[in-house]
Amino acid sequence: xxxxxxxxxxxxxxxxxxxxxxxxxxxxxxxxxxxxxxxxxxxxxxxxxxxxxxxxxxxxxxxxxxxxxxxxxxxxxxxxxxxxxxxxxxxxxxxxxxxxxxxxxxxxxxxxxxxxxxxxxxxxxxxxxxxxxxxxxxxxxxxxxxxxxxxxxxxxxxxxxxxxxxxxxxxxxxxxxxxxxxxxxxxxxxxxxxxxxxxxxxxxxxxxxxxxxxxxxxxxxxxxxxxxxxxxxxxxxxxxxxxxxxxxxxxxxxxxxxxxxxxxxxxxxxxxxxxxxxxxxxxxxxxxxxxxxxxxxxxxxxxxxxxxxxxxxxxxxxxxxxxxxx
Amino acid sequence: xxxxxxxxxxxxxxxxxxxxxxxxxxxxxxxxxxxxxxxxxxxxxxxxxxxxxxxxxxxxxxxxxxxxxxxxxxxxxxxxxxxxxxxxxxxxxxxxxxxxxxxxxxxxxxxxxxxxxxxxxxxxxxxxxxxxxxxxxxxxxxxxxxxxxxxxxxxxxxxxxxxxxxxxxxxxxxxxxxxxxxxxxxxxxxxxxxxxxxxxxxxxxxxxxxxxxxxxxxxxxxxxxxxxxxxxxxxxxxxxxxxxxxxxxxxxxxxxxxxxxxxxxxxxxxx
Numbered sequence: 001x002x003x004x005x006x007x008x009x010x011x012x013x014x015x016x017x018x019x020x021x022x023x024x025x026x027x028x029x030x031x032x033x034x035x036x037x038x039x040x041x042x043x044x045x046x047x048x049x050x051x052x053x054x055x056x057x058x059x060x061x062x063x064x065x066x067x068x069x070x071x072x073x074x075x076x077x078x079x080x081x082x083x084x085x086x087x088x089x090x091x092x093x094x095x096x097x098x099x100x101x102x103x104x105x106x107x108x109x110x111x112x113x114x115x116x117x118x119x120x121x122x123x124x125x126x127x128x129x130x131x132x133x134x135x136x137x138x139x140x141x142x143x144x145x146x147x148x149x150x151x152x153x154x155x156x157x158x159x160x161x162x163x164x165x166x167x168x169x170x171x172x173x174x175x176x177x178x179x180x181x182x183x184x185x186x187x188x189x190x191x192x193x194x195x196x197x198x199x200x201x202x203x204x205x206x207x208x209x210x211x212x213x214x215x216x217x218x219x220x221x222x223x224x225x226x227x228x229x230x231x232x233x234x235x236x237x238x239x240x241x242x243x244x245x246x247x248x249x250x251x252x253x254x255x256x257x258x259x260x261x262x263x264x265x266x267x268x269x270x271x272x273x274x275x276x277x278x279x280x281x282x283x284x285x286x287x288x289x290x291x292x293x294x295x296x297x298x299x300x301x302x303x304x305x306x307x308x309x310x311x312x313x314x315x316x317x318x319x320x321x322x323x324x325x326x
Numbered sequence: 327x328x329x330x331x332x333x334x335x336x337x338x339x340x341x342x343x344x345x346x347x348x349x350x351x352x353x354x355x356x357x358x359x360x361x362x363x364x365x366x367x368x369x370x371x372x373x374x375x376x377x378x379x380x381x382x383x384x385x386x387x388x389x390x391x392x393x394x395x396x397x398x399x400x401x402x403x404x405x406x407x408x409x410x411x412x413x414x415x416x417x418x419x420x421x422x423x424x425x426x427x428x429x430x431x432x433x434x435x436x437x438x439x440x441x442x443x444x445x446x447x448x449x450x451x452x453x454x455x456x457x458x459x460x461x462x463x464x465x466x467x468x469x470x471x472x473x474x475x476x477x478x479x480x481x482x483x484x485x486x487x488x489x490x491x492x493x494x495x496x497x498x499x500x501x502x503x504x505x506x507x508x509x510x511x512x513x514x515x516x517x518x519x520x521x522x523x524x525x526x527x528x529x530x531x532x533x534x535x536x537x538x539x540x541x542x543x544x545x546x547x548x549x550x551x552x553x554x555x556x557x558x559x560x561x562x563x564x565x566x567x568x569x570x571x572x573x574x575x576x577x578x579x580x581x582x583x584x585x586x587x588x589x590x591x592x593x594x595x596x597x
Contacts, residue, residue: 064432067436068436069432069435069436087438087440090436090437090438091438093436095433095436095437097429097432097433097436098429099428099429099430099432100427100428100429100430101424101428101429101430101507103360103430105359105360105361105363105364106356106359106360106363110356110359113352113356114352114353115437117348117349117352118349118437118438119438120341120345141363154433157433157437161437161438
């Protein structure tokens, strides 16, 4: 069920063959819930990989396995070629997790001072504070910070040890635009310095802005993997739904149509842009009715991708061919 | 200590002793600051024993004596035990339950922090607060209640009560591993308040009903308070060795329970 859009050989990262983090045929269950199913996933040195998926897709589980906070039911998680629980590996790793409560009576600079002390060669407190834009709030108690400022402190704790590998679980949730840009800039700086970053997000835009490679995860499976533009091509565009007397083959001939599916009495048309296609539809079919146009958002894309993987196991060969398989 | 042996099962990290010491010191320092600034902690843990002492030891009964020991002197031992117990139970259990339940412990565990430093910081912080309470009681007694004792005796009293923080820190770890973030404080109160009463920390032991006195013999605060009372000349002349043994056994049981909780947590995560 894994589809790779981009062959590993084609990646042009200098040390692309060095895999710094991997999940190998990992299954992870919580009771009866299958959080991850047969996930194979690799992060290469110097790469910025985004794990993109809706809530509950298994993103956090993947990160916790790679941090050694959990063990898989089968398969294995590796970091720097070894066990993620190995303290030596932890010293080269930084992590930002979603936390319910952080000790509120400690000041920003105290939290950073403590976490920096765990590492061998930490950044200076001033550097860390500047990186996350909290210089003026260094003496503020954590409990007195806004939600966005708290997120930035957690980000600071992840980077303060100057780790080689950074795990960021939903790093920009709750951040305003400015703070999000700031975190993005810092993530880019980490990459520029040769670090490796795995971030999870449910914003396609975020994955697009940052990542070299995106893995789309849905219901515990990686359903697509590729560069942001490859993923975007699959998720961009509009969905047009209507009842038309035109045959499917005719509809496919309309310029700009990427896919046509029958959906009960109606047809579902995917198009790069809606206007020209709709103009053409209305011109050719005077009885056309039930017209609906929606943008193919991420949620849609997940549905489309899962739909296709379920049908022919290969999302790359989606579009027209999927219809012929029926 | 079982928590120590547990951490040894992980591969050890190469760190200079100096670096390790720095981490332990910082962990303890910030744990102490965290609790010091937590009004709920300082208010309940510090002010209750001191307020009780002022009221019952200095305002109401200061001229009386219990078996030859003045009330202000006697109550330093019993409210001292009460204070140590509260500082240690709340200091470990409440923080641990909250850190465990709300994700902070995971952030710490994902970092290269030596796991034992986390527990050591809580135990050391409890001991420091315990010492503060005992010293504060003594200062009140000395200045307002005419309490006088040889320096050596006070050192012994302080040392005994601070060492007596350990069984209750162990108990706090056990509670912290089984209670949720919100249920930990009420759970502690449910253990701490009845135990204090039955051990003769509020009402001197000889005035307790005989049934309660029988119960007291199995309660750790009774044994700690008897050790403390022995130093101020108001003990019941039981063997000190027995008191220490009971406290040690209690500590081991609590650490055993905490270890079960620790492993249960690991399995939940490692499931």
